[in-house]
Amino acid sequence: FVLFFILLxxxxxxxxxxxxxxxxxxxxxxxxxxxxxxxxxxxxxxxxELVPAEYHSMMRINPFFHVVNCxxxxxxxxxxxxxxNYVVLLLCSLSIFFLGFWVLKKNENRIVxxx
Numbered sequence: 001f002v003l004f005f006i007l008l009x010x011x012x013x014x015x016x017x018x019x020x021x022x023x024x025x026x027x028x029x030x031x032x033x034x035x036x037x038x039x040x041x042x043x044x045x046x047x048x049e050l051v052p053a054e055y056h057s058m059m060r061i062n063p064f065f066h067v068v069n070c071x072x073x074x075x076x077x078x079x080x081x082x083x084x085n086y087v088v089l090l091l092c093s094l095s096i097f098f099l100g101f102w103v104l105k106k107n108e109n110r111i112v113x114x115x
Contacts, residue, residue: 002070002086005093009067012093012100019107022114044068063092 021027042064043051051059059065066081066088073081 002067002089005089006067008097009093012096012098015100015104016096019103019111022111023107038062038064042068063088066092 017027017031021031041059042062043059048056048059048065066085069081069085070089073079073085
């Protein structure tokens with residue numbers, strides 16, 4: 001269930017980034033910086049309890065936080081993550097998928113001339 005929505009999310013990101021990279025060649029150099037910032041802003045190597053309480057709301061805004069929780073909770077606590085994590089994962093995955101697909105379809109005729 002979770003892997004399917006991550007697949008949709010990744011397709012949407014890949015479609016959006018591929019079109020963006022065709023039109024803005026320097027975007028290929030910015031992408032690793034954005035990826036690294038997202039990695040450190042997401043509690044992957046550390047748990048939310050290690051972050052000061054005043055930053056918890058900022059961490060919960062990050063959609064990757066909910067993706068990580070959907071994977072982490074079954075392994076660490078033996079129970080499913082909270083339903084809000086699944087709802088946020090569902091909404092983010094579908095919105096990013098449709099955004100990426102829309103950008104790709106809108107620009108598919110112009111991409112050939114920019115390559």
